[in-house]
Amino acid sequence: MSTAVSLPHPGTGTRTTATHCPYCSLQCGVTMTAGDRPATLVPADFPVNRGGLCSKGWSAPELLDHPERLTRPLVRAVPGNRTSPLVETSWDEALDRVVTAITATQQRHGRDAVGCFGGGGLTNEQAYQFGKFARVALRTSAIDYNGRFCMSSAAGAAIKAFGLDRGMPFPLADVAAADVVVLVGSNPADTMPPAMQYFDAGRARGAELIVVDPRRTSTAKNASLHVQPLPATDLALANGLLHIALAEGLVDEGYVAARTTGFDDVRAGVAGYWPDRVERLTGVPVAQQRRIVFALARGKRSIILSARGAEQHRSGTDTALAWIDLALALGLPGREGSGWGTVTGQGNGQGGREHGQKADQLPGYRKITDPAARAHVAAVWGVDPESIPGPGRSAFEMLDALGTDGGVRAMLVLASNIAVSAPDARRVISRLGDLDFLAVSDFFLSETAELADVVLPSAMWAEEEGTMTNLEGRVIRRRQAMSAPDGVRDDLQLLAELAGRLGASGFSGDAETVFAELGRASAGGTADYAGISYDRIDAEDGVFWPCPDPEHPGTPRLFTERFATPDGRARFHRVEHVDAHERPDGDYPYVLTTGRVLAQYQSGTQTRRSRSLQLIAPTPRAELHPDLARSLGIAHGDVVELATRRGRARFAAQVTDTIRPDVVFVPFHWGGGASANALTDPALDPTSRMPAFKVCAVAVTRVGVAEERIPAPEAAAQPATPAHQTPTAHTPHAPSRRRTTSVKSTPRFLQGVYPITGEGLGKPGPVDPALRYQVPEGKTAQALYFRGGNSTAELVYLLLVRDGEPMRWFPIGAKGDCHVPLRVVEDLDGGTVVELHAAAPLGVTGEIVVDLGLVEV
Numbered sequence: 056m057s058t059a060v061s062l063p064h065p066g067t068g069t070r071t072t073a074t075h076c077p078y079c080s081l082q083c084g085v086t087m088t089a090g091d092r093p094a095t096l097v098p099a100d101f102p103v104n105r106g107g108l109c110s111k112g113w114s115a116p117e118l119l120d121h122p123e124r125l126t127r128p129l130v131r132a133v134p135g136n137r138t139s140p141l142v143e144t145s146w147d148e149a150l151d152r153v154v155t156a157i158t159a160t161q162q163r164h165g166r167d168a169v170g171c172f173g174g175g176g177l178t179n180e181q182a183y184q185f186g187k188f189a190r191v192a193l194r195t196s197a198i199d200y201n202g203r204f205c206m207s208s209a210a211g212a213a214i215k216a217f218g219l220d221r222g223m224p225f226p227l228a229d230v231a232a233a234d235v236v237v238l239v240g241s242n243p244a245d246t247m248p249p250a251m252q253y254f255d256a257g258r259a260r261g262a263e264l265i266v267v268d269p270r271r272t273s274t275a276k277n278a279s280l281h282v283q284p285l286p287a288t289d290l291a292l293a294n295g296l297l298h299i300a301l302a303e304g305l306v307d308e309g310y311v312a313a314r315t316t317g318f319d320d321v322r323a324g325v326a327g328y329w330p331d332r333v334e335r336l337t338g339v340p341v342a343q344q345r346r347i348v349f350a351l352a353r354g355k356r357s358i359i360l361s362a363r364g365a366e367q368h369r370s371g372t373d374t375a376l377a378w379i380d381l382a383l384a385l386g387l388p389g390r391e392g393s394g395w396g397t398v399t400g401q402g403n404g405q406g407g408r409e410h411g412q413k414a415d416q417l418p419g420y421r422k423i424t425d426p427a428a429r430a431h432v433a434a435v436w437g438v439d440p441e442s443i444p445g446p447g448r449s450a451f452e453m454l455d456a457l458g459t460d461g462g463v464r465a466m467l468v469l470a471s472n473i474a475v476s477a478p479d480a481r482r483v484i485s486r487l488g489d490l491d492f493l494a495v496s497d498f499f500l501s502e503t504a505e506l507a508d509v510v511l512p513s514a515m516w517a518e519e520e521g522t523m524t525n526l527e528g529r530v531i532r533r534r535q536a537m538s539a540p541d542g543v544r545d546d547l548q549l550l551a552e553l554a555g556r557l558g559a560s561g562f563s564g565d566a567e568t569v570f571a572e573l574g575r576a577s578a579g580g581t582a583d584y585a586g587i588s589y590d591r592i593d594a595e596d597g598v599f600w601p602c603p604d605p606e607h608p609g610t611p612r613l614f615t616e617r618f619a620t621p622d623g624r625a626r627f628h629r630v631e632h633v634d635a636h637e638r639p640d641g642d643y644p645y646v647l648t649t650g651r652v653l654a655q656y657q658s659g660t661q662t663r664r665s666r667s668l669q670l671i672a673p674t675p676r677a678e679l680h681p682d683l684a685r686s687l688g689i690a691h692g693d694v695v696e697l698a699t700r701r702g703r704a705r706f707a708a709q710v711t712d713t714i715r716p717d718v719v720f721v722p723f724h725w726g727g728g729a730s731a732n733a734l735t736d737p738a739l740d741p742t743s744r745m746p747a748f749k750v751c752a753v754a755v756t757r758v759g760v761a762e763e764r765i766p767a768p769e770a771a772a773q774p775a776t777p778a779h780q781t782p783t784a785h786t787p788h789a790p791s792r793r794r795t796t797s798v799k800s801t802p803r804f805l806q807g808v809y810p811i812t813g814e815g816l817g818k819p820g821p822v823d824p825a826l827r828y829q830v831p832e833g834k835t836a837q838a839l840y841f842r843g844g845n846s847t848a849e850l851v852y853l854l855l856v857r858d859g860e861p862m863r864w865f866p867i868g869a870k871g872d873c874h875v876p877l878r879v880v881e882d883l884d885g886g887t888v889v890e891l892h893a894a895a896p897l898g899v900t901g902e903i904v905v906d907l908g909l910v911e912v
Contacts, residue, residue, distance in 0.1 A: 078115070080399040358393060368747050450744070469513075676709040843867050844904030856892055
């Protein structure tokens with residue numbers, strides 16, 4: 056491919072340029088013929104796609120000359136009045152309004168009152184310069200990007216475990232050579248079809264592909280094994296698989312001893328995840344659990360790949376850590392052809408998070424709180440380290456505080472459609488309306504741009520120079536194949552001009568100049584690009600980071616000798632399953648999950664405007680199992696309304712047996728009345744600040760028969776948008792007591808692994824506050840079973856206590872366990888308090904494993 060960088064066609068005004076598809080993180084190589092519009096492209100034999108291309112890539116040139124393309128800046132006809140129309144203006148007028156608003160806002164409210172929000176589609180150069188612009192030209196801490204909604208949980212887990220986050224720490228080609236690949240929450244057949252050739256090559260050799268997904272996706276249909284866990288239970292499944300690996304002697308003890316730390320704590324933690332308990336939590340049968348573990352352990356080359364299905368939860372970081380724990384216990388990371396990785400989604404989701412768009416990072420994946428990192432970057436930028444702001448709020452937290460005292464009052468958005476892509480989207484749209492000023496740079500008038508005071512037309516992918524970093528960590532060239540329309544600038548030039556107007560120097564609009572500076576700023580950091588140049592990328596079909604100097608070959612495979620931690624060892628982390636932030640109840644009885652479909656991409660700003668893709672996926676559809684559809688009187692194609700505590704949205708029903716009967720799936724590529732993210736839960740992961748996109752409680756109602764244009768839900772029926780607050784605390788919702796023809800029951804479990812110190816067999820006492828349950832008023836409950844385990848060398852007793860009185864004793868032998876059905880125990884009325892106490896011989900210490908199952912009706 057490097058030989059076809061830019062070749063003119065004799066006798067015509069066109070030229071052929073080797074570049075890359077603008078969409079997903081594969082960054083497939085393409086060859087564009089452009090000059091005399093319209094442009095065309097064909098797939099290239101690049102090492103990643105090897106001549107393959109999906110429908111999105113083939114259709115990409117359609118949008119370059121789309122009639123809705125923005126080619127002139129837009130401003131409000133009446134400044135400050137967003138009800139007035141957007142009208143065309145000059146660049147000088149538009150930029151004057153932006154600079155005036157920034158200056159006035161910072162003078163009135165302080166530097167952090169101006170914020171920046173970026174996108175995972177920006178080039179490395181643009182992402183780097185946006186971070187520098189925020190910290191040098193604006194001197195604000197308020198910057199984050201939409202990758203916080205995508206990759207942050209996996210990134211946080213990788214940094215904790217390995218000391219370094221590169222989504223896939225090995226080349227994609229390793230997937231084809233693996234004997235076993237386990238995909239957790241990923242559907243590459245629809246989201247990145249050219250990648251399937253690697254999975255297909257493995258299966259042709261007899262390799263096993265195991266897919267963990269609540270839907271039977273296009274990927275799952277061709278898998279050797281497909282398991283369908285309940286959404287938000289992937290952590291319990293991973294812990295359960297490690298429990299089996301330990302019980303069956305499948306752990307690579309030599310690898311664990313030589314290359315890791317912290318395994319003893321994890322070993323103790325997974326003791327409570329025995330197979331039948333995990334089956335109850337996840338819905339994955341014990342036989343399937345065992346098959347997955349034995350396949351991974353016996354494969355000469357085994358790979359675990361997780362993705363957003365497992366990670367977009369309030370416990371997404373811990374979930375990724377649980378799968379990393381399993382991979383480490385089996386000795387996979389750093390072994391040739393094996394390991395753990397995460398499937399990056401956005402086109403530059405990897406590079407976009409490495410060089411300064413995130414609220415807590417500086418270029419090279421440096422921590423903004425590290426004095427040495429601040430000093431290094433400040434020297435490159437020519438500023439005082441003390442002038443660089445500290446960490447700011449994460450993406451949703453910044454958005455949720457827009458327009459408030461102490462929050463952002465004026466914001467610049469580049470390449471992100473947050474009105475569609477953010478969780479609890481109606482709330483975010485309301486917050487955008489609370490801003491004093493909003494400027495948006497985009498190709499089209501997106502749902503976010505429609506809310507802006509100033510809209511700036513941006514160059515598209517084929518019209519700009521720069522680099523991208525794909526899912527493997529391969530830095531590739533985005534080459535300019537054609538000129539942008541008159542009056543359109545790329546975002547690198549925009550940032551350079553805005554910085555100059557704000558009195559900041561040292562900003563360039565030339566991509567190669569900025570990339571060279573990025574290399575200096577990243578030098579010595581985790582994501583070190585110092586040895587990468589445009590010439591090297593051209594000559595080598597991309598260069599894998601880290602690459603610290605021009606003589607370094609790049610690093611296709613990480614961790615072969617040591618991990619990126621101070622002692623070179625990977626870190627195990629004990630993690631525990633927690634329930635989803637929102638559980639179904641009488642008002643919202645089903646589980647909603649969201650994701651991508653084949654012919655659309657991200658917020659759909661581009662793909663929804665493609666005529667070709669509209670023919671494939673013209674309508675957003677809600678997937679319902681036939682049993683669920685039958686019970687609700689819904690036929691295929693009917694209009695259904697989905698309701699959560701945050702909003703309502705309408706979709707065409709797609710009745711399919713590829714989904715669990717208790718789960719509803721909707722795509723998130725549409726806005727307006729079909730906005731999936733008007734429904735989603737903004738509860739945040741405590742580490743990554745990732746919202747819980749993938750699971751919330753939902754109600755489903757049939758609205759009517761199929762319609763070509765689905766009407767939006769009635770505005771009056773939409774829930775009120777809540778006041779500004781940080782949505783981290785969980786508020787439980789009591790189940791409804793509404794009369795119904797069927798009995799609704801809720802399982803309750805008192806379970807876990809707890810330390811015990813004996814005070815004598817005659818002196819039982821409470822074990823832990825978690826082993827206490829009070830039956831809600833108006834309910835009844837019944838204990839169904841007890842299971843327990845004992846790590847000590849002495850007999851211990853567990854005592855079931857009802858309202859302070861002994862109800863049942865359970866003896867557990869030394870190093871033993873017991874399992875007792877309890878279906879004959881009497882009903883427990885509302886208000887009853889049930890506890891588990893323990894007794895052991897005086898001075899005996901160890902751990903007990905407890906699992907008391909009850910049902911509440």
